[in-house]
Amino acid sequence: MKIAVLGGGSWGTAIAVLLSKKSNYVYIWDRNASVLEEIKYKRQNSKYLPDVIIPKNVDVRFDLEETIKSSDIIVVAVPSHAVRELCLKIKEFVNENQIFVSLTKGIEEKTFKRMSEILEEFFPNNNIAVLSGPSHAEEVSRDIPTAIVAASRDEDTALKVQDIFMTPNFRVYTNTDVVGVEIGGAVKNIIALAAGISDGLGFGDNTKAALMTRGIAEIARLGTALGANPMTFAGLSGIGDLIVTCTSMHSRNRRAGILIGKGKKVEEALSEIKMVVEGVNTTKSTYELSKKIGIEMPITEKLYNVLFNGKDAKEAVTELMQRDKKDEIQYSSYFVR
Numbered sequence: 001m002k003i004a005v006l007g008g009g010s011w012g013t014a015i016a017v018l019l020s021k022k023s024n025y026v027y028i029w030d031r032n033a034s035v036l037e038e039i040k041y042k043r044q045n046s047k048y049l050p051d052v053i054i055p056k057n058v059d060v061r062f063d064l065e066e067t068i069k070s071s072d073i074i075v076v077a078v079p080s081h082a083v084r085e086l087c088l089k090i091k092e093f094v095n096e097n098q099i100f101v102s103l104t105k106g107i108e109e110k111t112f113k114r115m116s117e118i119l120e121e122f123f124p125n126n127n128i129a130v131l132s133g134p135s136h137a138e139e140v141s142r143d144i145p146t147a148i149v150a151a152s153r154d155e156d157t158a159l160k161v162q163d164i165f166m167t168p169n170f171r172v173y174t175n176t177d178v179v180g181v182e183i184g185g186a187v188k189n190i191i192a193l194a195a196g197i198s199d200g201l202g203f204g205d206n207t208k209a210a211l212m213t214r215g216i217a218e219i220a221r222l223g224t225a226l227g228a229n230p231m232t233f234a235g236l237s238g239i240g241d242l243i244v245t246c247t248s249m250h251s252r253n254r255r256a257g258i259l260i261g262k263g264k265k266v267e268e269a270l271s272e273i274k275m276v277v278e279g280v281n282t283t284k285s286t287y288e289l290s291k292k293i294g295i296e297m298p299i300t301e302k303l304y305n306v307l308f309n310g311k312d313a314k315e316a317v318t319e320l321m322q323r324d325k326k327d328e329i330q331y332s333s334y335f336v337r
């Protein structure tokens, strides 16, 4: 297989390292030539994935057209705000036999499209899969056991992607519920920011457990309203990814939340993290989407006000705690649309 990885950030690099351990030709492309030069000449990506030696068989491509034309599989690993722009750049070079694999987690602003929906808009005749689940680049690049989901509406494509990515320490499950897998992967970043804020404010494990549990209820409520299978939220791309992102210090979203909870301005927190913190844009798009379709998402709404309207984080927690009394099961049922 000839596999192009578009995006040489932490996740793109980790996945290229993983794929290079199998008998694949792996090319990595990034818009930033200095990242590619460092990979090519020093076998390192010090900005995005320090301390990892990148094997020689991860090939570097500076030319996007050549990268696309020479590949069977196109792996998209750029941030969500860059996916549309990337599609525009590559659309003339893509042929219908190429399979897309989206690694990006987000919901586009204004259109509220999931990442695979943007790919579908540009490439309606290509097979598209999504790879999502609890998987930090820092651990995958060190071959630490990880389990993840390959989702595609086309079952054969999901099975093919499962074969391509599976290694002894990278276990890939399949799922045909693309909506559920993408909503889980995108919206958990909102809850991770909130969990980080809770940690930064000095709250405890009780608070974080409550945020995660009510968070998955909120994610599932949105997802099922959009047509997802409720059981997907009990899986790796749902509760699994929520657990890793809310508890790991590798999480960019959680770390940004901690800084905000400690009193930093949102912009200061984001510039300190340096890598993409998808949860910020996703909070805006998800909040607007939930209002549009009438889904109650109280944690998302409070976080939206903290991030975009200067609301005090501690006050937001107090308001969440003092909302109207609820019945737990009725209010969190994943099975009721």
Ligand SMILES: NC(=O)c1ccc[n+]([C@@H]2O[C@H](COP(=O)([O-])OP(=O)(O)OC[C@H]3O[C@@H](n4cnc5c(N)ncnc54)[C@H](O)[C@@H]3O)[C@@H](O)[C@H]2O)c1
Pocket (backbone or CB within 6 Å): 007, 008, 009, 010, 011, 012, 030, 031, 032, 035, 048, 077, 078, 079, 080, 081, 082, 085, 086, 103, 104, 105, 106, 135, 136, 137, 138, 274, 275, 276, 278
């Ligand atoms: N890092 C992880 O562990 C991890 C794991 C799973 C999923 N993801 C998802 O993968 C996606 C990428 O995350 P990351 O952690 O690799 O980000 P990153 O910040 O480490 O790297 C982002 C990369 O995208 C490139 N980029 C930025 N803007 C671009 C643009 N306009 N056009 C083209 N390229 C652009 C940058 O040059 C950089 O190489 C995100 O959606 C993230 O949620 C990340």
Ligand SMILES: O=P(O)(O)OC[C@H](O)CO
Pocket (backbone or CB within 6 Å): 105, 133, 134, 135, 136, 189, 192, 241, 244, 245, 250, 251, 252, 253, 254, 276, 277, 278
């Ligand atoms: O580091 P985060 O918070 O962007 O999360 C990365 C991945 O989505 C974890 O699965």
